[in-house]
Amino acid sequence: MKKKEKESGGVKEIARRANVSIATVDRVLHNRTGVSEKTKKRIMEIIEELDYQPNILARRLASSKTMHLYSLIPAVSKETDYWDVPLQGIYQAEKEIKLYNVKVSKFFYDMNDRDSFIAQTKKILKQEDVDGLLLAPAFVEETIAFTQACKKKNIPFVFINSDIPTQNSLSYFGPNLLHSGQTAAHLVNYLVEEDKQILLLNIAKDIDSDHHILRKEEGFTAYFASNGKRKILKENLYNTSYPAVKKALRALLDKTPDLRLIFVTNSRVSLVAQFLEEIKRSDILLIGYDFLKSNIAYLNQGVIDFLICEKPQEQAYRGIKALYRYLMFEEEQEKEYFMPIDIIHRENQQFYKN
Numbered sequence: 001m002k003k004k005e006k007e008s009g010g011v012k013e014i015a016r017r018a019n020v021s022i023a024t025v026d027r028v029l030h031n032r033t034g035v036s037e038k039t040k041k042r043i044m045e046i047i048e049e050l051d052y053q054p055n056i057l058a059r060r061l062a063s064s065k066t067m068h069l070y071s072l073i074p075a076v077s078k079e080t081d082y083w084d085v086p087l088q089g090i091y092q093a094e095k096e097i098k099l100y101n102v103k104v105s106k107f108f109y110d111m112n113d114r115d116s117f118i119a120q121t122k123k124i125l126k127q128e129d130v131d132g133l134l135l136a137p138a139f140v141e142e143t144i145a146f147t148q149a150c151k152k153k154n155i156p157f158v159f160i161n162s163d164i165p166t167q168n169s170l171s172y173f174g175p176n177l178l179h180s181g182q183t184a185a186h187l188v189n190y191l192v193e194e195d196k197q198i199l200l201l202n203i204a205k206d207i208d209s210d211h212h213i214l215r216k217e218e219g220f221t222a223y224f225a226s227n228g229k230r231k232i233l234k235e236n237l238y239n240t241s242y243p244a245v246k247k248a249l250r251a252l253l254d255k256t257p258d259l260r261l262i263f264v265t266n267s268r269v270s271l272v273a274q275f276l277e278e279i280k281r282s283d284i285l286l287i288g289y290d291f292l293k294s295n296i297a298y299l300n301q302g303v304i305d306f307l308i309c310e311k312p313q314e315q316a317y318r319g320i321k322a323l324y325r326y327l328m329f330e331e332e333q334e335k336e337y338f339m340p341i342d343i344i345h346r347e348n349q350q351f352y353k354n
Contacts, residue, residue: 011026011329011331014043018042020043024039028040066129067100067102068102068130069105070104071134071320072108072109072121072133072135072136073106073134073160074108074111074136079240079268080292080294081293081294082266082292082312083136086313089315089317090134093316097321104320105127109138111204112204114206117138117143121145125146125150132157132324133158134316135147136161137161137211138206138210138212140164140211143164144166147167147169157170158319159171159174160172160316161212161312170323173315173318173322174338174339175310175339177211178215178216178219180219181218181220181221181223183308183341185220185223187287187306188261194228195231197256197259197260198231198232198260199256199262200234200263201234202236202237202265203237203266203271204237207236213265233252240268242271246274246278249275253281259284262285262287263288264287264288264289266288267288267290267292268288270292270294273288273295282302282303285305287304287306288304289310290307290308291309291349299349306343306345307345309342309343309344309352310339310341311342311354312354313353315339322334
């Protein structure tokens with residue numbers, strides 16, 4: 001086989017010849033389970049025939065050059081431990097690829113402070129060894145400025161959790177946020193009679209520029225705009241401390257004694273659950289997001305009725321692996337990989353994984 005023909009082989013070509021998925025080839029290359037011996041043997045024969053992938057891996061292992069990936073996600077806070085879940089996905093992916101001289105440097109910002117985000121982006125841009133970046137965007141304008149700077153430096157980047165389509169990322173791993181909001185609305189439509197009052201509650205310090213929250217809210221309201229009129233009360237809580245949330249909710253209930261359901265657009269649903277438990281209001285249904293310890297506890301107690309979950313650990317894991325495959329094998333990546341939108345309740349929570 002001519003050298004040029006050998007060099008044209010890649011994971012996609014191996015998958016095509018073996019008539020399997022790219023993911024199956026990846027499992028064989030990384031010696032993971034889930035592939036039959038017959039299929040594994042066929043893939044290894046094609047790898048040997050092409051003489052391509054092993055050479056790339058051998059050169060990477062023999063080289064002293066490290067592939068250096070960076071991640072920038074919010075830090076875990078007292079308000080929510082949500083961001084520990086994607087961080088575990090980053091660690092999981094790093095563990096699998098570190099054998100091939102791959103390092104992941106982890107940067108964190110305060111999701112309630114855009115200045116901390118800007119400061120961390122400046123630190124990353126000063127680095128001379130950034131081969132790829134995984135980013136969870138919280139502040140739209142600042143993210144656009146950062147990713148444009150990355151483009152000038154030819155740094156490929158992947159979005160997780162929330163997408164900014166105009167920025168032409170390598171890939172996006174996360175929910176379709178509009179459909180996530182619509183899913184919540186569809187669930188509400190089954191739970192509450194049309195004449196009952198429901199509350200859409202946003203709890204975040206920077207709601208007005210939070211793409212993740214705004215898109216879910218858009219999907220929620222759009223669903224009811226197309227499916228009959230509803231008594232939807234909307235409230236934004238910019239102070240995310242529990243005393244402030246408690247005070248605001250008490251005032252809301254005083255004004256709205258017939259409130260039947262509260263839909264919280266992010267993981268801070270446990271703050272609302274804590275308040276409802278304190279005042280012993282079991283007649284108000286509660287829906288929120290994310291499979292976190294605090295939320296699961298209230299789910300099991302029956303204070304939270306449903307959690308909508310979007311696999312944040314898998315988002316980050318897939319994001320790091322996509323960067324790795326793109327840089328290592330020049331493998332074309334899916335532009336959008338939408339996570340499933342799962343509805344978790346007390347009876348099925350024990351079987352769920354992020």
